C-alpha cells in the first residue's frame with residue numbers, strides 16, 4: 001500500500017520509520033496492540049470519504065445506504081460478543097464514549113466516584129485535569145494500601161459518605177479482577193448508577209476469561225484498540241434487559257426529555273458531542289469484531305493472560321516488586337523502588353534497549369506523575385506477534401539486564417540487538 005505515497009517522500013519516510021519501529025522493538029505498552037491487515041485495510045478504505053451524521057436509516061446526508069450496512073454489521077457483531085442489548089459504535093475514542101455517557105446521565109456538578117488516577121484509574125474517571133473532574137464533582141476511591149487491591153469496604157464506605165450519582169468501575173493500570181456484582185450492590189445501596197469502563201481487559205472479557213460487567217451495570221464502555229485488537233475508537237453498551245427509563249431525567253441539549261438511556265446515549269454521542277462518524281473506522285471495528293468472534297481469538301486471549309503471568313513471575317524471581325504480587329489480566333505494574341530507578345529513567349533506558357514501556361505511578365507513589373516510581377507492562381501486543389512463555393522469559397531477562405546496566409550504553413545497545421533478533425522471528429506486517 002506504500003506505493004501510493006511515493007510522491008510524498010517526507011511522509012513516506014516517516015511511515016517507514018514507524019513501521020520499522022513497530023517491527024523491531026518489543027511493544028509492552030499495556031494499552032497497545034497490532035491490528036490485522038484486514039483491519040488496516042478497512043481503516044484505510046474509501047469509507048473515510050463519507051459523511052454520515054445520524055444513525056443507520058436516520059442520516060442527515062444522502063448516499064448512506066452502504067455505510068449504514070457497515071454500521072449495522074458492527075453493531076450486530078458487538079452485541080453478539082458481549083451479550084449487549086444496545087450498542088453505539090460511533091465514539092471516536094474511549095474518552096468520547098465516557099463523555100457521552102456522563103453528559104447523557106449527569107448534570108454539571110453531580111458527584112461521580114471512580115478509582116483514583118494515581119491508584120490506576122483513568123483520566124476520564126474524574127481527574128482534576130480532565131473534563132470529568134472539571135464538570136463533575138469527582139471523588140476517587142483508593143486501593144487498599146496493604147493488599148494493593150480493590151477494597152470493597154473502602155469503596156462502600158466512601159459511596160455511603162459521598163452519595164455519588166454515578167459509580168465508575170474500571171482502570172488503566174490495575175492488574176486484578178473486578179467484582180461487578182459487589183459494585184452493583186454498593187451502587188444500589190446508595191441509589192447510584194453504575195458504569196464500567198472495561199477498555200483494558202475487554203478482549204479477555206469477550207472470550208469469558210474475566211468477569212463480564214454487562215449483566216450488572218447500567219452502562220459499559222470500552223475502547224476497541226487494546227486487548228480487543230481493533231482500530232482506535234470507543235463504544236457504549238447496555239446489557240440485555242438493562243436499558244431503562246432516563247434515570248435522572250436529564251434533558252438533551254435541545255431540551256427534549258428522552259424516554260430511555262439508550263435514546264439519551266445516541267442523542268448525546270451525535271449531535272451532542274460528535275459530528276460525522278468515522279465510517280472507515282466503524283467498518284474496521286466490524287472487521288475486528290468478527291476476528292474476536294472466531295475461536296482463534298480465545299487462544300489469543302488465553303495466551304495473553306498466560307504470558308502476563310509468566311512475565312510477572314519471571315520479574316518477581318529477579319527481585320522486582322509487582323503491585324499486588326501478580327496479575328489476573330494482560331498487565332502488571334512494576335514498583336521500581338527497590339531497584340533504585342525511577343519510572344521515567346526506566347522508560348528511557350528500556351527504550352534505548354528497544355523495549356517500549358510507559359512510566360506509571362504506583363499506589364501511594366511519592367514521586368510526581370512525570371517521574372513516577374513504577375512502570376506498566378502489558379502482553380497484548382507481543383502475544384499478537386506469536387510470542388509465548390519462552391519469549392516472556394527472554395523479555396524478563398532483557399528488562400533486568402537493561403535496568404542493572406542502566407548507565408552502560410554499550411550493554412543497552414547489545415540488548416537492542418538481541419531484541420531485534422528475537423523480533424525477526426515474529427514478523428508483524430512484513431510476512
Ligand code: DSN
Pocket residue numbers: 030031094122172173
Ligand atoms: N492511554 C490509555 C492507557 O494507556 O491506558 C488509556 O486512555
